[in-house]
Amino acid sequence: MKKILFFLIGLLLITGCTSKSTNQLNVLNWTSYIPDDVISDFEEEYNIKVNYGTYSSNEELLAKLSSSKKGTYDVVFPSDYMVSLMKEKKMLTKIDKKRFNNYENINPLFLKQEYDSKNNYSLPFLLATSVLAVNTEHIKENIEGYKDLLNKKYENDIVLIDDQRIIIGACLQVNGYDINDTNDKHLEEAKKFFLKMKPNVKAFDSDSPKTFLMTGEVNIGLLWNAEALLAQEYNPKIKIIYPKDGYALSMDNYCIVKGSKNVDNAYLFIDYLLRDDIAKRIVSEYPYIATNRNVSQMSNKKLKRILKNGSYIRNIGSNIKKYDKTWAKMK
Amino acid sequence: MEHKNKFLRNLFIILVFIFLYLPIAVLVIYSFNKAKTNIVFTGFTTKWYTELFKNRDLLEAFINTIIIAVTSTVTSTVIGTTAAVGLYKYKFLGKNFVNKLLYIPIIIPEIVLGIALLSVYTLMNLNLGMFTLILSHIAFSIPFVITSVRSTLSDTTKKIEEAAEDLGASKFKVFKEITLPLIRPGVISGATLAFTLSMDDVVISYFTAGPGSNTLPLKIYSMIKTGITPDVNALTSLMLLTVIIILTISIIYQSRKIRKKVVA
Amino acid sequence: MNKKLDLFKNISLWPVVIYSFVLILLPLLYILFLSFCETDYVGGINYHFSIVNYLTIIDSTYLLIFAKSALIGIITTLICLVIAYPFAIFLMDKKEEVRNALIKLVMIPFLTNSLIRTYGWIVLLRKNGIINNGLTSLNIIKEPLSLMYNNIGIIIGMVYTLLPFMILPVYAAVNKLDPNLIKAAKDLGANKFHVFKDIIFKETISGAFNGSLMVFIPAIGYFFISDILGGGKQMIIGNLIKDQFLTARNWPFGSAISIFLIIVTFLLVRVYKKIGGNIDELGGM
Structure with missing residues (x-):
């Protein structure tokens, strides 16, 4: 009994010390x-x-x-x-x-x-852009923007970043609205677009959406540029597309x-x-x-073009509650 | 007819075991896979069993898990055992209430206990980390120890204790020399349960961990999201091996005891 | 009474009393309190009384999640029952040593990490996983089956993780049955179904309910299984609570859902007691 107690105290001391000293x-x-x-x-x-x-x-x-x-x-x-x-x-x-x-x-x-x-x-530190990645081995159609994702052929074939601002933003952009729009009507339209697309969505994942593309679990992804590039490195048939409706910049x-x-x-x-x-x-x-x-990845000119065509997500203050609610209804 | 029946019955049992062991078999097989991902099997290697010891994050998480499991098991076993005896022996104001409270952690969903503890730690302005993890693990273990010890307490133990006390033994002596040996099986199974629950806890740890206090389940959770490397498979295989060895020893030990009894 | 007697009483009782008040009662009272508060958009808590969180629970969006979560829990529980009963009954034919060894064998997987076992299912179930590849190469199916990132995946994961919690109490209850009773019934010409329905099930119902509680309650809260095998879109109550605390910054709403869950749990336990269940046997392994 005593031995156990000493052992216990010893352990507590060790954990206490390592976390402070x-x-x-x-x-x-x-x-x-x-x-x-x-x-x-x-x-x-x-x-x-x-x-x-x-x-x-x-x-x-x-x-x-x-x-x-x-x-x-x-x-x-x-x-x-x-x-x-x-x-x-x-x-x-x-x-x-x-x-x-x-x-x-x-x-x-x-x-x-x-x-x-x-x-x-x-x-x-780093700039991320949201992009579409398409496995051209299985997807023969030309994909240019978010509307193309509604095709019924792609049932259960899409992975999306699990991020409310990016996904709601994309659904706003497809209807021609700003990525930071907080108008109730526009948000409602964004939700409608999303619900139409939902049967095609297999999963939401922010941590490693590339895995879904790499394992062939899905053939289309809306994900961060780096994830898309890594998927492409693994499978060169994966094509990266900057959506014509616009895309998110995340610095x-x-x-x-x-x-x-x-x-x-x-x-x-x-x-x-x-x-x-x-x-x-x-x-x-x-x-x-x-x-x-x-670190030269691309020319300043190309960089400027990427920055120009994309939009930053902005702080929308307490309107974020509207997004919270829309997101809960969409998922 | 009877013969065919027996075959079907055994087949069912075998199928259940296949279901239980299939994912584990897969993990063990992939721990020998050459490729860095668990996607395709590309060739045999044992390198992950050495790589494992170079993965500092994983080892640190493993050591944290052991520290938390040992500390919380010892504490909850001591508190739980004495409490079970005390609650059995004595009457006091509010005993019924305390008994009711003790059932709560067993029956409510773990996630509720997890967020409730997190809220209180925040309220008390505690730093989330090893300390809060150990405290939380103690919190969910004690009721299991108490239930387990309680099941070995009976009127007979009570009578023997009373007899010893009548003969002049102090309460502590009675507890140590009479009660404890009688309830030993309950204490051991309670402690084992506490240890197992602590080693494998995901939900409560998820809410009560802080920076620098990653546990193995939490580490594996985040790795599942970003990609499990085969060294985790190797670690799992080693842990499984340890469990099997311990269980085998305990079975052999038990059967020897039974045989000794028979001989005697 | 002399002083020594009191000392043992104090030492054995004070820790557990303090523990049960500080680590059980206080946290639960605090989330009860929180559930009547409101929050601003960055998660700050406004301490003024409001029942808005309980009103939000009745919102159709959330009711749908509750219904779905309950359905997943019920299906998981039923599947576990359907596996555990025959398993326990068939085991009765075996010798005692074999039986004990087999029950230990049921336990072994559960002494390893539950997350890594869930991960094992990913390797098995995914589109190009072992099961689909096996079935397609055997020409049993042409197109890979969708076995995960949907409700099927979640249910497989839940059944797998929670099955022993059903097998153990059901086995314990079946083990206590009097074999002569079953034999007598058979001799009297009762068919198998009637033997099961009128004797075995009747006598073991509290064991079955014990198992069902230990399966159903975790199944509505285990967010990590729906996270890993559900693809992040199949929300169960566990995910909903987790999100309120860790991303949506709405602790009061998360607390309200938790209080709701506690009430459901208490009601279930009450039913269990009504049918003659012993509360001490809950959660015992």
Whole structure:
């Protein structure tokens, strides 16, 4: 009995110590975004223990942040509209750009965006765009936009990102409305379009929609560009299409959470990710569009075109409740 | 006719076992697969059994799971056992109420207990992490230990205890030397149940874990979403092997005991 | 009474009393409280009394999810019953040692991780998975069957995960039956169906209900199974609650659904007690 008690106390001490004494950093990031070895190399280089958690949507990030105790997380990667919302709710710390050695590596094209016009709270990390991916081996028809997905032949053949803003946004765009529209009537039309498409939808998945395309489970996907590129790498018959109705741009950013207890480590970590070699490693594993100007994936001209034709998701304030409700009804 | 009947009956039993073991067999087979995904079998290898020990995240999650399971099992067994005896022995104000409360974690859906605990931790401003995980696992284990111990308590144990007390033994001595040996099977099965539940808990851990306190089930959950690598299959095979070894030893041990009894 | 006597009483009772108040009663009261609050759009909780969450539950969207979830739970429970009864009855023919070994064999899979076992089903059930490939290469089917990312997938996963919770109590109940009773009935010319209906089922109904509770209640809450095998679109109550807490930032609504679930559970347990079930046997493995 006594032995057991000692053992128990010992264990408690061990768990108590390991969670406090070491130099650490709590990172909350998207799933499939930074390769594991990039994190472990950082841990070794700086002798900082990284507690790495993941989320699958901006809403999940917001929920995790707002329900946890202050100081639980240090670095997070919200997208554009979520940066603006978190800024508004005073959830982010002001960033001192002078503390980064590698700040100059950022392509100015991505700086000073509308959601954080002076980059006081965020620095751009990666750009994602929503695209359609089509397995041309099984889908012979020409697919140009979201309307083409209504074809009855594609029953149970589509995978969608599990993200209410992107999917409702696409259903708005197909009817010619803005991706951020909050008009009740327009949302109703978007819902109707979606319900027409629903029999063709096999699954919603944000974490790894590419797997559905790779295993041949489905032949069409509405997913992030990097996921589509990875699927294409696995199966070259998969074609990537920028929908003619428009598509979503999602700029994910480095942010430091207000109340962070490891601010210095947070700066070190972001600076590390800004390095050219690290940026290269990240996009070679998860081929999103790098914001690092020394990583050349495409010309600035092409980049500008992608930015011009896509639309950012914007913070719509309390109208988000309308989206919540529409989403619950659609799924 | 009778012969055919027997065949059909055995066939049914075999089919049930195939259903139970099929997914596990698949996982074990794929742990020897050369390819990095579980999509097609491309060739035989044992490399994942060594790769496994290089996967720090996975090992860390495994160690966390063991720490949580051991700590919560020991704590809930100690509290649960003494509580079962105390609740059996004594009358006190509100005993009925406490007894009713103790059934709740067993019957309500786990998810409800999970979100309720999360809400209270947030209310108390606790940091989510190993501590809250252990606390939550203790919370759902204690009632199972109590029920299990209670089933071995009976009027006979009560009478023997009373006799010993009448002879002047202290309550602690009675508990240690008389009650505990009598209820041992209940304590052991309660502890085993607590340990098993803790090792495999997904739902409650999902809500009460924080940064740096990943458990194996949570790690596997996130890996299922992004892609399971065969080293996880290897880990599962090893865990399965351990379970089978322990069970075999316990069966052999039990049958020896029975034989000894017969001989004696 | 001397002091020593009180000491043992205190040591054995205080921890469990504190535990049951702090980790059971308080959390439940708190979500009851939350369920009457409202929330703003970023998930902040407004502490003023409102029954809006309970009104939302009656919204057709959510009622549909409840109905579907209950249906999945009921089908899962029925399938488990249909498997567990013959299994337990057929096992009766075997010798005791064989029986015990076979019951242990039922338990082994459940001592490994339940998620990884669910994952095993993905490998088996997917469009180009082992079952579909096997059936097409044997020319039994031409087109692959849709076995997952739909309700079929969820039910297979639920039955698989929860089956032992049905087999064990049903087996325990059948094990207690008096073989002479069955023999006598057969000798009197009762056919098999009547033997089952009038004797076996009647005598084991509380065991069956125990198993049914232990299958049905988790089946409406196990969000991870519908997540993995349902393709993220087949929502059950478990997913709905999880989403309220982890993405939709609406804790009060999630709490209201939870309170609703607790009430349903209590009603079911009451029925179980009415038909003579022993509450101590619930959840016992």
